[in-house]
Amino acid sequence: xxxxxxxxxxxxxxxxxxxxxxxxxxxxxxxxxxxxxxxxxxxxxxxxxxxxxxxxxxxxxxxxxxxxxxxxxxxxxxxxxxxxxxxxxxxxxxxxxxxxxxxxxxxxxxxxxxxxxxxxxxxxxxxxxxxxxxxxxxxxxxxxxxxxxxxxxxxxxxxxxxxxxxxxxxxxxxxxxxxxxxxxxxxxxxxxxxxxxxxxxxxxxxxxxxxxxxxxxxxxxxxxxxxxxxxxxxxxxxxxxxxxxxxxxxx
Amino acid sequence: xxxxxxxxxxxxxxxxxxxxxxxxxxxxxxxxxxxxxxxxxxxxxxxxxxxxxxxxxxxxxxxxxxxxxxxxxxxxxxxxxxxxxxxxxxxxxxxxxxxxxxxxxxxxxxxxxxxxxxxxxxxxxxxxxxxxxxxxxxxxxxxxxxxxxxxxxxxxxxxxxxxxxxxxxxxxxxxxxxxxxxxxxxxxxxxxxxxxxxxxxxxxxxxxxxxxxxxxxxxxxxxxxxxxxxxxxxxxxxxxxxxxxxxxxxxxxxxxxx
Numbered sequence: 001x002x003x004x005x006x007x008x009x010x011x012x013x014x015x016x017x018x019x020x021x022x023x024x025x026x027x028x029x030x031x032x033x034x035x036x037x038x039x040x041x042x043x044x045x046x047x048x049x050x051x052x053x054x055x056x057x058x059x060x061x062x063x064x065x066x067x068x069x070x071x072x073x074x075x076x077x078x079x080x081x082x083x084x085x086x087x088x089x090x091x092x093x094x095x096x097x098x099x100x101x102x103x104x105x106x107x108x109x110x111x112x113x114x115x116x117x118x119x120x121x122x123x124x125x126x127x128x129x130x131x132x133x134x135x136x137x138x139x140x141x142x143x144x145x146x147x148x149x150x151x152x153x154x155x156x157x158x159x160x161x162x163x164x165x166x167x168x169x170x171x172x173x174x175x176x177x178x179x180x181x182x183x184x185x186x187x188x189x190x191x192x193x194x195x196x197x198x199x200x201x202x203x204x205x206x207x208x209x210x211x212x213x214x215x216x217x218x219x220x221x222x223x224x225x226x227x228x229x230x231x232x233x234x235x236x237x238x239x240x241x242x243x244x245x246x247x248x249x250x251x
Numbered sequence: 252x253x254x255x256x257x258x259x260x261x262x263x264x265x266x267x268x269x270x271x272x273x274x275x276x277x278x279x280x281x282x283x284x285x286x287x288x289x290x291x292x293x294x295x296x297x298x299x300x301x302x303x304x305x306x307x308x309x310x311x312x313x314x315x316x317x318x319x320x321x322x323x324x325x326x327x328x329x330x331x332x333x334x335x336x337x338x339x340x341x342x343x344x345x346x347x348x349x350x351x352x353x354x355x356x357x358x359x360x361x362x363x364x365x366x367x368x369x370x371x372x373x374x375x376x377x378x379x380x381x382x383x384x385x386x387x388x389x390x391x392x393x394x395x396x397x398x399x400x401x402x403x404x405x406x407x408x409x410x411x412x413x414x415x416x417x418x419x420x421x422x423x424x425x426x427x428x429x430x431x432x433x434x435x436x437x438x439x440x441x442x443x444x445x446x447x448x449x450x451x452x453x454x455x456x457x458x459x460x461x462x463x464x465x466x467x468x469x470x471x472x473x474x475x476x477x478x479x480x481x482x483x484x485x486x487x488x489x490x491x492x493x494x495x496x497x498x499x500x501x502x503x504x505x506x507x508x509x
Contacts, residue, residue: 238297
């Protein structure tokens with residue numbers, strides 16, 4: 001079947017989209033067929049996990065929250081044609097945890113935090129992140145060594161730490177790290193398939209959220225009306241603000 | 252099926268427009284989770300993740316909503332049209348089909364949330380510090396939201412909403428509630444309730460049969476643990492069951508009274 005030719009709309013389409021989409025047009029028909037098949041599977045009750053894996057095979061992109069997430073490039077060492085496994089997600093989570101440990105270590109060494117209670121809280125949180133990292137790494141099928149940080153993320157956080165000019169700025173940074181971890185695990189819970197991976201993630205997610213709550217108490221002086229970022233005490237944990245694996249792949 | 256390049260480009264333009272509209276609505280939907288007026292069903296869908304996320308896909312170079320592509324190809328609105336008497340076209344509302352065991356978890360969860368709401372009613376009478384009272388009021392509001400969420404799924408499944416506190420647990424806790432006399436005691440009691448609730452949701456993660464339910468329950472469990480962590484910090488009472496840095500089932504409640 002050949003559809004009607006519409007010169008005006010064609011020109012508009014070329015102007016607005018051609019450059020952006022030209023490289024991918026060759027795969028469109030195959031993608032459409034895949035899409036129809038996938039949508040039928042979804043309507044028919046196929047698991048979301050299955051969909052994610054097959055989407056990764058097709059090197060497609062999914063939207064997570066407001067961000068686009070090319071699942072095929074989640075991990076630098078994983079080719080687009082490979083499925084995203086629970087072990088992959090565990091490795092990514094481990095890298096986040098080890099990055100959090102490194103961040104708290106850097107915070108303590110920076111001398112920018114002088115309040116003992118905050119330093120103590122940071123030390124406690126860091127110890128827990130180390131335990132979380134080790135737990136995730138143990139489920140990652142030996143794909144990540146203990147202490148392996150997420151380089152992109154660590155670089156970004158190091159930059160932010162160096163730019164933090166007072167104690168509250170550092171606390172805000174830690175607050176963001178904890179909230180981002182919680183959001184990432186909320187995302188992961190929806191993607192994981194195996195019970196033991198779900199269970200581990202579910203046991204860690206609230207702890208990170210709790211860290212954020214404690215740090216938020218300092219930031220907002222205990223006043224819920226100062227919950228300006230709507231992250232301190234939200235009514236539901238969401239994926240908003242999750243760490244994007246495509247921008248921060250496991251090295 | 253052969254498709255001309257002209258049609259492809261035209262479709263891409265339409266798809267891209269749909270994408271931009273739907274991307275905005277997705278972001279808005281998540282933002283609305285933070286607002287009390289967001290319908291519980293909407294919150295559930297967003298928290299479940301799949302409804303929005305799974306329908307996005309890259310076609311060619313464009314990220315699109317799968318239903319939009321189907322609509323572009325079929326001329327519909329993305330929902331499968333159903334023939335109605337007289338030849339009219341309509342869509343059929345879909346009744347949620349939940350596993351009976353999952354529904355029992357929802358009922359118990361709603362009863363637990365209602366219990367927390369009642370507990371904060373009692374506790375609030377003892378809290379004199381304005382900031383703490385504001386927190387307690389906020390936490391109670393969250394529990395009301397959570398109860399609505401679970402009840403929305405019960406109703407969607409043809410069940411009756413569970414709007415009362417869990418009677419068995421309430422009877423068990425009543426002596427403690429009646430004995431509360433100070434602000435500190437009220438906060439400590441609230442801490443205990445929050446830890447139990449979060450632990451209970453954690454325990455349900457691997458028991459729930461629905462594929463997205465673990466994610467939804469932990470979105471609530473994590474919130475309740477935020478409450479607990481903050482109350483722990485404020486009262487100086489550590490949470491023994493999570494001392495190792497992991498939520499456990501040590502404080503989880505058995506699903507009774509529903």
